[in-house]
Amino acid sequence: DSGVTQTPKHLITATGQRVTLRCSPRSGDLSVYWYQQSLDQGLQFLIQYYNGEERAKGNILERFSAQQFPDLHSELNLSSLELGDSALYFCASSVSGVSAGELFFGEGSRLTVL
Amino acid sequence: DAKTTQPPSMDCAEGRAANLPCNHSTISGNEYVYWYRQIHSQGPQYIIHGLKNNETNEMASLIITEDRKSSTLILPHATLRDTAVYYCIVRPRGNTGNQFYFGTGTSLTVIP
Numbered sequence: 001d002s003g004v005t006q007t008p009k010h011l012i013t014a015t016g017q018r019v020t021l022r023c024s025p026r027s028g029d030l031s032v033y034w035y036q037q038s039l040d041q042g043l044q045f046l047i048q049y050y051n052g053e054e055r056a057k058g059n060i061l062e063r064f065s066a067q068q069f070p071d072l073h074s075e076l077n078l079s080s081l082e083l084g085d086s087a088l089y090f091c092a093s094s095v096s097g098v099s100a101g102e103l104f105f106g107e108g109s110r111l112t113v114l
Numbered sequence: 115d116a117k118t119t120q121p122p123s124m125d126c127a128e129g130r131a132a133n134l135p136c137n138h139s140t141i142s143g144n145e146y147v148y149w150y151r152q153i154h155s156q157g158p159q160y161i162i163h164g165l166k167n168n169e170t171n172e173m174a175s176l177i178i179t180e181d182r183k184s185s186t187l188i189l190p191h192a193t194l195r196d197t198a199v200y201y202c203i204v205r206p207r208g209n210t211g212n213q214f215y216f217g218t219g220t221s222l223t224v225i226p
Contacts, residue, residue, distance in 0.1 A: 002157060035216075043158065043201075043216035058215075090157055102148075103214060105157030 003027065004106035006091050012112045018079040021109045025072055025093030031055070032074040033094075033103060034066055038087040049074055078111070086113045117141070118202045123221045126196075132189040134220050136202030139183045145206045147178060148214065149187045151198040158201065158216070161187065192224045 003026035013019055025032050034046040036059075045058035049068035060066075063081075068074045078085060088110050092103040119137040126132040138147060148163040162169055162176045164185075169176045175188040189196055201219040 002159075004157070033214075042218045043152075045215055088155060092157075102160035102163070103150075103158075105159070107157050108155070110155075 002104040002106060004091060004093050004104050006089075006106035006109050008109055009107065010110050010112075012114065013081060014114055015081055015083060017081050017113075018077065019081065019111065021076040021078070021089050021091075021111075023074045023076070023091030023093075023106060025074070025091075026104050029093035029095050029104070030072065031094045032068055032072070033092040034060075034074070034076050035090040035092065036087050037090065037108075038084075041087075043090065046076070081113045083113050086111055117204050117215075118217055120200070120202050120217065120220045122218065123223070125223050125225055126189075126192045128194060128224050128226050129191055132192040132196065132222060132224070134187040134189075134200050134202075134222065135184065136187070137184045138202070138204050141182050141204050142206070145204045147176065147182075147185050148203040148205055149174070149176065150201045150203065150214075150216070151196075152201070152219070153195075153198040161200075192222075194224050194226065196222065197224045198222060 005024040007022045030051045033048045035043045037043050046060040047066050048056040052068050063079050066076045088108045090108045092105045094103050149161040150158040152158045162174050164176045178185045199219040199221050201216045203214050
């Protein structure tokens with residue numbers, strides 16, 4: 001158990017819909033990261049937040065947005081969903097946003113768009 | 115973006131050492147080498163990291179060449195539970211954020 005909690009674990013929805021994925025980082029971790037992993041694909045970095053502020057942005061679509069709240073949990077919002085958005089979405093956390101250190105990953109949210 | 119090259123797949127006999135190579139020929143002086151693994155659709159798991167010295171922990175050893183252009187992750191006694199995709203990542207330290215860019219990794223199959 002990494003200490004990172006993601007909900008929901010599974011989600012099935014239709015094209016055009018909007019969903020919200022939630023992530024609770026490890027206690028004390030200030031940074032949250034979101035990754036997308038499509039079928040048979042590598043992990044694609046989407047976005048990073050540190051203590052409520054956006055720190056880095058990767059290959060995140062404009063239809064996607066995220067935020068980190070004062071209690072440090074984070075949400076990833078996916079809108080106007082397309083079939084190609086079906087993927088595993090992982091959240092990770094780390095203590096700091098800048099120092100060398102490891103990321104702790106949650107078990108992911110599996111999104112299926114029909 | 116990923117700056118490493120790994121073989122797409124490898125096999126290893128159970129109980130033998132698994133040696134997973136990684137090429138990072140463009141690594142710069144302030145970049146660490148990290149290894150993670152992902153067991154079938156689970157969240158990736160940190161294994162080990164290093165800058166220039168060899169490192170060892172309870173899971174594995176990391177051997178970095180003197181010129182730092184390549185490294186090898188060693189699982190000393192592979193078990194069936196070590197079957198996973200192993201990712202080698204280089205990441206700079208300093209005030210550049212802590213994001214990790216994963217490549218396609220090496221799919222290690224441990225054979226009974």
